[in-house]
Amino acid sequence: DAKTTQPNSMESNEEEPVHLPCNHSTISGTDYIHWYRQLPSQGPEYVIHGLTSNVNNRMASLAIAEDRKSSTLILHRATLRDAAVYYCILKGSWGKFQFGAGTQVVVTP
């Protein structure tokens, strides 16, 4: 199974950008890179996903390395509401959708 590796935690000041890295060196050609976040006492929430090209949406941007072995989630201006655990997940055609350890993002006012 393709696995992901993320730092345990990252800190940011409010209104500063946050760059969350994810390594997925065993990614296969058909795996999509998904990012979810989980706020305390809530279910995970979709953030963004991509295959090869960089992606932007209202929540974040996703930068994917050319060899696809790593990606970076970018929160452009962190707010206190962005404090959560962020998960990088590979979703493939085999149906598994497995979470890695995730990164705890701490936002300081």
Next chain:
Amino acid sequence: DTEVTQTPKHLVMGMTNKKSLKCEQHMGHRAMYWYKQKAKKPPELMFVYSYEKLSINESVPSRFSPECPNSSLLNLHLHALQPEDSALYLCASSQARPADEAFFGQGTRLTVV
């Protein structure tokens, strides 16, 4: 409607009880998932249903029995659980394609006494 609804929100059960968790979605999704999440840990995949058929069982003990009666509904039947089974149980759904995002419910907080 982009919601995945899980009931009940909280459940306390004895080790000899039989109970069921329910998950419902009306987005036409054909893949549905059960996860177990312990405190301060990531969700662990338990089961995957694809087109109402069980496609993945992550070696889950038989005291957990999933059921998918139709494309909108997913149940998890619980019997003879242990205290260590106490956790947050999350349900998710998506289209059965890698490009499609998953939607998660808010979970059922289960306590086994």
